[in-house]
Amino acid sequence: DAGVIQSPRHEVTExxxxxxxxxxxxxxxxxxxxxxxxxxxxxxxxxxFNNNVPIDDSGMPEDRFSAKMPNASFSTLKIQPSExxxxxxxxxxxxxxxxxxxxxxxxxxxxxxxVT
Amino acid sequence: AQKITQTQPGMFVQEKEAVTLDCTYDTSDQSYxxxxxxxxxxxxxxxxxxxxxxxxxNATEGRYSLNFQKARKSANLVIxxxxxxxxxxxxxxxxxxxxxxxxxxxxxxTQVVVTP
Numbered sequence: 001d002a003g004v005i006q007s008p009r010h011e012v013t014e015x016x017x018x019x020x021x022x023x024x025x026x027x028x029x030x031x032x033x034x035x036x037x038x039x040x041x042x043x044x045x046x047x048x049f050n051n052n053v054p055i056d057d058s059g060m061p062e063d064r065f066s067a068k069m070p071n072a073s074f075s076t077l078k079i080q081p082s083e084x085x086x087x088x089x090x091x092x093x094x095x096x097x098x099x100x101x102x103x104x105x106x107x108x109x110x111x112x113x114x115v116t
Numbered sequence: 117a118q119k120i121t122q123t124q125p126g127m128f129v130q131e132k133e134a135v136t137l138d139c140t141y142d143t144s145d146q147s148y149x150x151x152x153x154x155x156x157x158x159x160x161x162x163x164x165x166x167x168x169x170x171x172x173x174n175a176t177e178g179r180y181s182l183n184f185q186k187a188r189k190s191a192n193l194v195i196x197x198x199x200x201x202x203x204x205x206x207x208x209x210x211x212x213x214x215x216x217x218x219x220x221x222x223x224x225x226t227q228v229v230v231t232p
Contacts, residue, residue, distance in 0.1 A: 107161035
């Protein structure tokens with residue numbers, strides 16, 4: 001089984017540029033999550049979708065951040081314009097909600113974003 | 117307010133010894149789930165173990181066990197017979213609520229170094 005796929009794995013961009021991070025969840029999963037990890041703030045949930053619908057975007061830092069899930073197999077997180085403080089590792093995770101059990105989230109390998 | 121507290125920023129453990137990683141949580145919900153994830157230096161987040169608030173037995177998964185003390189609101193991870201490959205950052209996380217849409221809140225993590 002392919003796990004969660006994220007691209008790119010590394011991104012270096014200049015301040016002010018648009019950045020798009022991509023995620024393909026595990027096939028059959030119905031929930032998708034975007035997290036950000038920094039040394040200062042640890043792991044933070046940015047937004048999550050259930051059945052392609054955004055459920056909670058309260059963790060999105062500001063209007064520069066937007067996320068979409070046009071179908072069950074693809075999501076994007078966009079930062080426009082990017083700023084140095086956006087430098088972090090961005091994780092995408094997916095899970096199968098609604099069944100008895102742990103509902104564990106499976107994480108992708110992350111995208112390391114550096115904004116100079 | 118901090119929902120998940122991991123008081124040990126780092127610890128050393130000798131190979132083949134057992135190690136306990138502390139985690140306390142704060143919630144007023146009756147239904148919740150507790151998770152432990154491992155993050156090796158390569159960066160991926162690996163799900164280890166889950167404990168539901170209504171589970172009467174402590175969860176176990178191979179060398180991992182969760183010491184769940186509901187009244188004390190603690191969910192400590194025990195790794196038995198440590199191996200060099202256990203060196204990693206370990207995160208405790210919680211999901212609150214009956215309707216588990218999947219929003220995980222993470223602690224700050226504990227860095228474990230296993231020595232020969």
